[in-house]
Amino acid sequence: MTDPVTAGLDPLDPLDPLGRWRRLADGAVLLDGFHALKHAVRFGAEVPVAVAVDRRAALALAGExxxxxxxxLDGLLTEVTEATYASLVPRPHPTAVAALAVxxxxxxxxxxLRQASRTTPVVVLDNPRNxxxxxxVIRLAAGFGxxxxxxxxxxxxxxxxxxxxxxxxxxATAVERLTVDELPAGPVFALDPEGDDIRGVELPDDALLAFGSERSGLSPELRARAGRLLALPMRPQVSSYNLATSVAMTLYHWSAAGGASHYLQGSPR
Structure with a gap:
């Protein structure tokens, strides 16, 4: 029986996007949606294959x-059927665009991460769950440089x-999984409800800003590595902030003192 997804495709054609996708999928990064592809290309990702159900609409979105x-994107995007697109992604994106990146x-x-002359912080998520x-958080970190x-x-x-x-x-930033012992050098400021009010602390540009897991907070290993515990202002009886909100508040506090001023001058959407 003919597979409707592969019908009409030449399996010997090296430019066949479906065949190329299947060859590369296991070791590649899935870029799910127009905005993921846009950012990856903008920040220099190597993208060997990209598809769209409506190529013209995707390019119009890029123009806007x-x-x-x-x-x-005009040189990357190949138009495919909706069935083919759906076979490539676990959950279709509203923009019906997808790509694979190296x-x-x-x-x-x-x-x-280990540069001795870091001019912007490293965000450390200690055993995150969600x-x-x-x-x-990665989106925030990229935005703050x-x-x-x-x-x-x-x-x-x-x-x-x-x-x-x-x-x-x-x-747009360096994203890796490490052990606490492998963390790069630098002063560690860990967020904890029992810490000092962050509003009275100036965060250095080479800081490691550490945040505990959504459920259990900082691990004993990370707490021991921290040079200082800091707390975000919060109304009494409110249990906690969302992890991404906590990171945003902390990075904003760092930037408001002058950090990353050369990054935050406005940029393409």
């Missing part, structure tokens, strides 16, 4: 929202759900 990458080398990311939260985002524990920060939540901005 991302004219700086429209020409690149994951940046771990060695390059580690070199960036994939969507991790993606939102952070050096990178490091996770400890079992969560894979390059999981497709995390990449989807990060809107492809993994390629």
């Amino acid at each position: 929202l991302a004219p700086d990458v429209r020409a690149a 994951r940046p080398s771990r060695e390059a990311h580690l070199d960036r 994939l969507g939260n991790a993606g939102a 952070a050096t990178g985002v490091v996770t400890t524990g079992t969560l894979d920060p390059w999981h497709p759900t995390v990449v989807r939540g990060g809107a492809g901005l993994h390629f």
